[in-house]
Amino acid sequence: MLSKTPGTTLDSASAEPDANALCKHCDTPLTSEIIWDDKNHAFCCGGCRSAFGIIQACGLDDYYRLRDSFSTISAAARPDQSSFEEFDHPTFHEIYVRAVSGGCQTEFYLPSVHCAACVWLIERLPSIVPGVVDVRVDLARSTVQLTWRPEATPLSAVARTLDELGYTAHPVSPETWQAVHDRSSREELGWLAVAGACSGNNMLLALAIYAGEFSGMAVEHAHLFRWASTLVGLVSLLGPGRVFFRGAMGAIRSRTPHLDIPLALGLGVGGVGGVIHAIRGTGDLYFDSLSVLVFLLLVGRFIQSRGQRLAAQHVSLLRLLTPRKAHRWLDGRVETIPVEAIQQGDILEVRVGEMIPADGEVTLGESHLDESLLTGEADPREVNDGSIVTAGSNNLSAVIQLRVTAAGSQSRVGKLAGLVEADSSLRAPTLDWAHRASGYFVVIVVIVAVITGVIGYQVSSQTAFERVVALLVVSCPCALGLATPLALAVAQGRAAKRRILIKGSQAIEQLAKPGRIWLDKTGTLTEGKLTLREWVGPHDLEEAVAAIEQESSHPLARSLVKGIERRCRSSDRWPVVTQVRHWQGGGISGVVDGRRIEIGSTRRLDQLGWNWQPGIRESGEEFASRGWTPIVVGVDGEVVVAIGMGDQIRSDARASVAQLQSWGWQVGILSGDHPASVAQVAREVGIEPKNIMGGLSPEEKLQQVRSREVGQRVVMVGDGINDSAALAAASVGVAVHGGAEASMNSALVYLAEPGLWPLINLIDGSSKTMKVVSRNLAASIFYNGLAASLAVAGIINPLIAALLMPASSLTVVTMSLCTSAYGAKR
Amino acid sequence: MSVLYVSIPVALLMAAAAVVAFLWSVRAGQFEDLESARYRVLFDDRPARTPPPSTSSVEANRVPENPPR
Known part of the structure; x- marks a missing residue:
């Protein structure tokens, strides 16, 4: 392309790429093709050069300094150079754009945003593109929220500038947007704050009460502290703690065991008992323990829901990378539209490498479609005029036109997706075992409580009441409620790091x-694309075959060339081919070094009436019986090579x-x-x-x-x-x-990550995680059992409870964090 | 020690004020993106130099086929 002619500058030595030369913009090592700008900077491609040009022209070269200081992977992103005109389509605006004061707002997913320098550069967009009002980058999710004035600049121009800077924009669907800015997650955080403040303040108040008990305190002051503690405790129970009572009510109504039942029992009895003791002015208060309990339990829940939300968001953002545009013929010209705007009867053009955006009938062109995602069939299907094609298949070899018969949810894929949605909503939520275990837990605690009450009643009704309250508070399975979500969230987070x-x-x-585990074949056990599996016959023909097959656009031919390239490791030595001819029904011939070479199916070579070398026909049949596609090669009247093309097993x-x-x-x-x-x-x-x-x-x-x-x-x-x-x-x-x-x-x-090994990691990590969870359960039961036996014996007081509970929580938290699950590399 | 009757309610009110402030910041969406914020404070507010190139000149720039000089 744009190689600089040597000798035009003084330092012509620098014009030659040395081994360590890097692209000025994206820092990738330069190969033989170098693009130069007028200041003698070297780039790997035209896109990088123009990105560098814009950044320089706007005085934003701080970007490179920031990038080098922040980023661990220093590569800047590369542009995609498409037109983005589908972003200006009215249907696109209807779906993805919201009107706000000062203009319109939309959100883009920019997969190549990866460091602070990207944030800095993108947030300078208002000064690069007039009409852009505000830009906020979310680094964690690689998204950008963009506000612009549509009358000043079209959205496609903004997207093009982003693309030129190296950030290809993908629109974020309203559902994803809503999932991210979910109100419930904010509410959860709010309640967490209230619970935290209550527990902290209550611990301070409790400290005064305990100190007073040991060293003496005026009765009216003790009362003041007790009432303050009660007040704060009640705020904690009735505010953030309400969620446990609500959960327990729901579980009782639907008669399913749930961890909320023992939690609500402990919190409720502890709260009521505490209020009675506060009114009486004597007896133990457990409000400090209860407030801490509520806080720790909410922390566990928050971590869990946050982990799930992040994973779900990540998946929905990845989904956006599937193509969202189509090319439609209208009044003799092609326009690019978002897939949502496709209507029945439209004439669409599908280019090579693109996905068919809707069900339809081919009206022009011949090509091969990869339908493996739809059918599991690895061999490409040949299509021509009148063929029926379905959305989701990949166009491999030539441009085709099709008339749309069904689009969106009406297409076969859309209907299948509808089926899936119905199925997932029917699926009953699986109860995790902490909830199942809580059923037994409640029964045991209630039995022990009754026994305690009976024993305590021998002394006095007052003693019985105090001991039962103490028992229910200390046996509240806090460690269980905190440990399980924490262990699972840690596992989820670590798994996410390993993709x-x-x-x-x-x-x-x-x-x-x-x-039982069912694996899909195509694309799961296998690579999902055809490769050269076996070559029977003289190997010196490989180069000639590759040279001829290079002239064909048939997907089989391309895979064959790639396979031979891998064997020979170079394409430089390929001989010159003359008289290339393509045959109807798959077949190609050419002349190399004066020898006429025919390549095609067994049927095609049979038609020629050539002589078959022994073993070649048998090899071809054997390949077919293995489910491979056989190709045979003939040279000057003799068939000498059989090639097996099959889907490579991972x-x-x-x-x-x-x-x-x-x-x-x-x-x-x-x-x-x-x-x-x-x-x-x-x-x-x-x-x-x-x-x-x-x-x-x-x-x-x-x-x-x-x-x-x-x-x-x-x-x-x-x-x-x-x-x-x-x-x-x-x-x-x-x-x-x-x-x-x-x-x-x-x-x-x-x-x-590609391959099946991540599956092994997943299963291995899961069983390790569940081992951590059972260890946590054991520790939690040990602490609860210890506390409960102290309570039954009547030798517990709020101070011991307040010490035991954090100790048990701390144990399980430590054990959850120090797990090897998802830690070891392969 | 009767100062306790004043100081404890005051302390609780201060805690409540802190909670209210936190709730306000959560509602305002300040806790949505914890990643970018820690870098953003380090950037200077210097605006981009120059007449921002009009969209058309950006357009001209993006055609990579112009041979240099």
Whole structure:
């Protein structure tokens, strides 16, 4: 492209790339193609040069200084250079833009925002683009909230400038926006603050009371402190503590065990007893313990809900990366529109590498579609005039035009997504075991309380009352309520750092014990794309074959070229090809070094009537029986090479399956692909034939996942739209890297790293986390048992309770934080 | 020690004031993004130099095919 001619500057030495030269803008090492600007700065691409130009022109070169001082990964982002004209479409504005005072507001997700320098640069946008009123970057979520005056500048111009600076903008849907600015999370934080203030102040007041008991205090002053403590305690119980009473009421009404029941019992009895003691002027007050209890429990809950919210947000932001635009023909020209604006009867143009945005019928052009996300079938399908295509498939080889027959929720994918949503809303929330355990807990505590009451009554009714109150307060399972959410939240957070996004913590519990696990084949066990698997025949033909296949746009040809490139490690040596001819029905021929070479299917080479070398036809048939696509090569009248093209099994698939089986999981395959190729993959990764099922429709997959015995846990791992219903119906659905939007949506866990090893990490981490949880339970029961026996014996007082409770909480918190789950690298 | 009758309610009122201030800041959305805020204080408010290039000149800039000089 834009190489500088040597010798135009004095220091022509610097014009040559030295080994360590870096792009001035993005800091990536420079390769042979260097772009220069007029000040002799070197760039890796035109986009980086123009980004650097804008930053310089606006006097914003502080960006580079900031970047170097803040960022650990110093690479600046690279522009995408699209037009963004769909952002100006009325439908786009209807959906994504809100009117605010001073203009319009929208939110973008900028995946390449990663450090403080990015924040600084983007927030200078109002001085770069006139018409932009305000910009706020949220670094944690990589989003930007943009306010601009539409009459001064179109949104597409703002998006283009952002893109030129290296930040490609993706619109944030209103649902995601609402999820982020959720009122309930603010409310939760507010109550947490009230509970914290109450507990802190009550501890101070309690200190005065205890000190008074030991060293003596005037009675009226003691009364003052007792009443102050009661007041603060009641604020804490009736304000932030209300949530436990409400939860307990709900649990009793629906007759399900819930941790809120023992908590509400302890808090309620402690509160009532405390008020009675305060009115009487004698007896112990537990309000300091109760306030701390409320605070710690709310902390546990807040951490848990925050972890889940973050994971859910992250997934919904990742979803935005799927294409949101379409090209529509209207009055003889193409316009770019958001997918929401597509209507039935529209004529759309789909370019190479783009996703089909709506169901339709091809009206012009021939191409190959990758429908693996929809059907699980790895081989591309050939389409031409009149072919029916469905949204979500990928256009591989040529531009096509199609007439839309169904768009949005009316399309096949949309209907499937609707099915998934209905299924997930029907799924009963799984009770985590802390809640189940609380059922027994309540029974035991009540029995012990009755015994305590009876024993205490031997002394006096007053003693009985005091001991029962003490017992119920100290046996309040605070450590349990704090420890479980904390352990789960720590696990979720650590998993997220390793790019395993867990949307619901029940997944951790479900994955901790082995059960049945169904894996999808295409895209999960395999790479999901065709590669060169086997070459039978003389290897010196490889270069000639690659040279000829390079002339073809057929997806098989491209995979073949890539495969040969990997074997030869270079494309420089490829010979010159002449007389290239493409044949109808898949086949190509050419002349290399005077030899006529024919490449095609077995049928195509049969038609030529050429002589087959022994073993080649058999190899081809064997490839077909393995579910691969055979290609044969003939040279000057003789067929000499058979090539097997198949979907490559992921390198970690075999080891992962073996690991799962050694943990006791029943591993099986559910695939939409042809049973023969499923069986082949199963053999290669070591799954027994009785556990595999091929040729399933999405509905049959769903049926298979649903048809489990009651209580059996079924894990589904998949990536495609055809898996999404099954993912939603399983006990835990795990969507793997590179999957479709629908599958990310319906699964409880999303693995953002490629391969199956993250799945092993997930399951391993889950069982470790549950071990931490059981250790926490043991510690919590030990403390509660100790406190309860002291209470039964009548030797407890509020001071001991106030010391025991933080001690138990501290123990479980420490144990939760010092876990090895999700810690070890592979 | 009768000063306690005044000082304890005052202390509680001060605590209440702190809680109210915190609640206000939560409602105002100040706790939504804890990541960017810690950097933002370090930036100077110097505006970008110059006549901000009009959108059209930005446009011209983005065509990378202009050979340098």
